[in-house]
Amino acid sequence: MQQATGHVIELEAGSPSLRAEVEVSATLACARCASGRGCGAGLLGASEENRRVHALIATGVDVHEGDAVRVELSSRQLLRASWLAYGLPLVLAVTATGVAYLFGLDDFYTAVAAVAGMAAGLLVARRRLSAASCLYRFTPTIVARLPVSD
DSSP states (O other): OEEEEEEEEEEETTSSSOEEEEEEOOSOOSHHHHTTOSOSGGGTTOOSSOEEEEEEEOTTOOOOTTOEEEEEEOHHHHHHHHIIIIIHHHHHHHHHHHHHHHTTOOHHHHHHHHHHHHHHHHHHHHHHHTSHHHHHHTOOEEEEEOOOOO
């Protein structure tokens, strides 16, 4: 489970489900990434500034603007998003390379097939990830309001 803490900036009551804009810390939340042994995903676009994300509000959680909250994205959803973004293009590139090899194409055309397979995978992934149902599934959720610290 990927978790972060942040503060509610704005509530969006006009959406079908209650959503909020949350400002979360941009520091690396994963201990492996912080120690330099992780996958490196936290390094992409890493900055010292906080980030704003839109998050769903879980049923039964009462939040108001300015509240400190815990935001989560399930590991399963994170894995699915990673598969779509990285795995699918890789699989299609390898598949296209294998097909080119089976047809006996020379190295240049095999490389072209690999690039074409990766491009096709990127297009499919982009289309799937931009679908409304997919975006909703990969949206983080506010799961708890944190106590006020003095």
